[in-house]
Amino acid sequence: EPEVTQTPSHQVTQMGQEVILRCVPISNHLYFYWYRQILGQKVEFLVSFYNNEISEKSEIFDDQFSVERPDGSNFTLKIRSTKLEDSAMYFCASSEPSGGTFFGPGTRLTVL
Amino acid sequence: DAKTTQPPSMDCAEGRAANLPCNHSTISGNEYVYWYRQIHSQGPQYIIHGLKNNETNEMASLIITEDRKSSTLILPHATLRDTAVYYCIVRPRPEAGANNLFFGTGTRLTVIP
Numbered sequence: 001e002p003e004v005t006q007t008p009s010h011q012v013t014q015m016g017q018e019v020i021l022r023c024v025p026i027s028n029h030l031y032f033y034w035y036r037q038i039l040g041q042k043v044e045f046l047v048s049f050y051n052n053e054i055s056e057k058s059e060i061f062d063d064q065f066s067v068e069r070p071d072g073s074n075f076t077l078k079i080r081s082t083k084l085e086d087s088a089m090y091f092c093a094s095s096e097p098s099g100g101t102f103f104g105p106g107t108r109l110t111v112l
Numbered sequence: 113d114a115k116t117t118q119p120p121s122m123d124c125a126e127g128r129a130a131n132l133p134c135n136h137s138t139i140s141g142n143e144y145v146y147w148y149r150q151i152h153s154q155g156p157q158y159i160i161h162g163l164k165n166n167e168t169n170e171m172a173s174l175i176i177t178e179d180r181k182s183s184t185l186i187l188p189h190a191t192l193r194d195t196a197v198y199y200c201i202v203r204p205r206p207e208a209g210a211n212n213l214f215f216g217t218g219t220r221l222t223v224i225p
Binding site for chain 1: 146148150153154155156157158159160161209210211212213214215216217
């Protein structure tokens with residue numbers, strides 16, 4: 001069964017450093033997303049991406065964040081200068097127009 | 113998106129049916145009901161969605177009331193692996209662009225041996 005994959009599973013970084021989280025969405029899906037979940041809190045929508053551009057973003061997704069689909073299979077989330085409060089699980093997801101959304105296993109980001 | 117209300121927690125005996133309710137009294141005509149679950153710290157898992165007819169798949173059944181103001185997710189034979197937080201989310205029709213999801217606090221289902 002096709003699935004969304006994410007790498008790395010755990011990323012530790014120093015405050016102020018740049019990180020890139022990587023995802024491979026399900027191959028025939030057209031919509032891609034990033035969500036995050038701070039420990040003990042709700043899953044929060046960050047951004048959706050379609051046809052090589054952002055279709056919607058939340059208030060959380062400020063200028064420190066960017067997304068890219070560098071090739072036909074990968075989808076990345078970059079955080080330019082990490083802050084302590086960026087520590088969270090980051091989930092990538094993808095969907096078809098008429099179905100459910102499928103999530104990856106997540107990347108645990110720890111900012112020290 | 114229409115607001116949903118779910119009980120914070122429920123228990124269910126292993127092997128019995130788990131019936132998880134959701135109220136969405138302000139749902140509008142073009143909004144679907146989606147159910148997802150999150151097992152511990154894993155990524156949310158899509159379960160099922162529907163508009164107004166009852167739906168069934170290999171995981172669960174979704175019963176939507178005739179007035180569409182509430183729904184029930186049914187896991188017919190709950191197992192210990194079904195212990196998770198279950199989210200009911202109401203969203204516009206999936207054909208209308210990206211399907212951004214806004215998660216609430218859901219129902220924590222505990223399946224008891």
